[in-house]
Amino acid sequence: MTEIPKSGLKSFVARLAKEHNVQIETSNHSSLARIITRLSGDNVTPDETERLIIALRKAKVIDDKLMVEILGNYLNELNGNRSEGNI
Template identity: 40%
Template structure:
């Protein structure tokens, strides 16, 4: 059994410890509209939002965000 916490739990715990929550910005709304108008469907979940919030606040840097996002998506889609 793997005793290492999963990425989902790690991100939630990190955000909780730092008191960080995702808050949508006007730019996020614009990106959603542009995506919809382009005919694309992008569904972002709470963990991806938390990663954005962690990056915006400087709790993680861009490289860490990309690494954590990649690991999270691997974890998410391997469970299916």
């Protein structure tokens, strides 16, 4: 795999998923997890890119280490854009 970029992660993840025919699937377990999270008072809603990153891991396209790196870079990019008022 190529080096994980520090920016443009949304496009990178979408392209990687497309290359490997990976799509977001909602399972009963993920639906239950969202309900439990909501009931516990946490407001955690992964966006499409975050869900694709998880789907890439479940499909074994990436390993745990790459998943954390991609997700970290993606969240850093999002937070950087939010602090600059771009999102």
